[in-house]
Ligand SMILES: C[C@](O)(CO)[C@H](O)COP(=O)(O)OP(=O)(O)OC[C@H]1O[C@@H](n2ccc(N)nc2=O)[C@H](O)[C@@H]1O
């Protein structure tokens with residue numbers, strides 16, 4: 001095998017219930033992940049330099065804000081995989097980025113998942129998905145889901161996944177913002193806001209109306225059930241997102257929510273045509289950097305060639 005290309009989706013969180021802060025610095029969650037058709041692509045090739053070197057190149061509009069050294073999550077994942085295989089292996093990784101960087105759509109985690117799948121194949125390791133998910137969980141809480149895809153409930157820090165059957169395809173519009181939001185800062189702001197309000201974090205539980213809407217493929221009910229406990233924190237750190245959410249609601253979206261830690265905003269539509277209409281209205285409102293439409297659920301990281 002000389003090179004392997006993997007396609008990996010972005011995610012949106014349909015329910016993000018943030019529970020108490022744990023001793024390890026993570027929060028216990030109920031995290032309903034949904035993979036959408038906005039993809040990064042990663043190609044892993046046999047290294048042009050020595051057999052043990054790992055290099056990263058990034059292409060795409062926002063490539064400049066992605067690290068290419070050892071901090072790159074794809075590089076971290078490839079090194080963790082090599083360590084697990086007990087071998088010192090190299091690869092040249094080329095990432096074509098379409099998922100917004102630090103956008104709350106798990107772009108870095110997606111690339112880590114793609115690197116695990118690509119290098120597992122390139123190096124002929126043959127590790128099963130469960131092993132890749134275990135390695136991925138140490139790289140980032142969202143990595144196991146990027147491997148699994150579809151729709152799934154994540155518990156623990158988001159890595160303990162149970163797949164959810166959905167009764168149809170959902171149509172989405174995403175408003176991409178200028179600049180990103182730091183995930184640890186948004187969780188920290190969530191804790192700060194709760195403390196200031198004298199609120200104790202409740203143990204997170206999955207929303208029954210949300211689960212019923214997913215099973216039935218009922219977009220209207222799903223729109224009403226979307227919930228993100230990080231949204232007040234993201235809005236406190238980036239107040240302009242309030243206008244973006246309002247513009248989507250005014251455009252007739254069935255639901256409007258900050259995606260994960262933000263600043264991307266996600267809007268649910270009733271059909272592909274409705275999504276195009278909401279996208280057009282959002283673009284006209286001038287409340288974001290750009291607008292993309294996508295649908296979900298889609299599979300997780302898969303070899304594309
Ligand atoms: C916001 C979400 O994207 C929703 O899916 C995830 O919870 C974050 O996942 P991620 O970007 O893969 O985050 P990680 O790299 O695992 O963690 C980054 C930081 O976010 C905070 N963090 C993350 C996950 C979690 N369950 N509780 C947390 O408090 C911690 O401060 C952690 O140090």
Ligand SMILES: Nc1ncnc2c1ncn2[C@@H]1O[C@H](COP(=O)(O)OP(=O)(O)OP(=O)(O)O)[C@@H](O)[C@H]1O
Nearest residue numbers: 072073101102103104105106107108109111142183
């Ligand atoms: N391959 C990568 N792609 C994007 N960012 C990366 C990558 N590797 C490392 N990073 C770093 O990680 C930070 C967070 O990136 P990422 O795009 O994963 O955020 P996010 O989408 O908000 O994550 P999440 O939704 O999982 O909280 C970036 O600011 C960047 O410095």
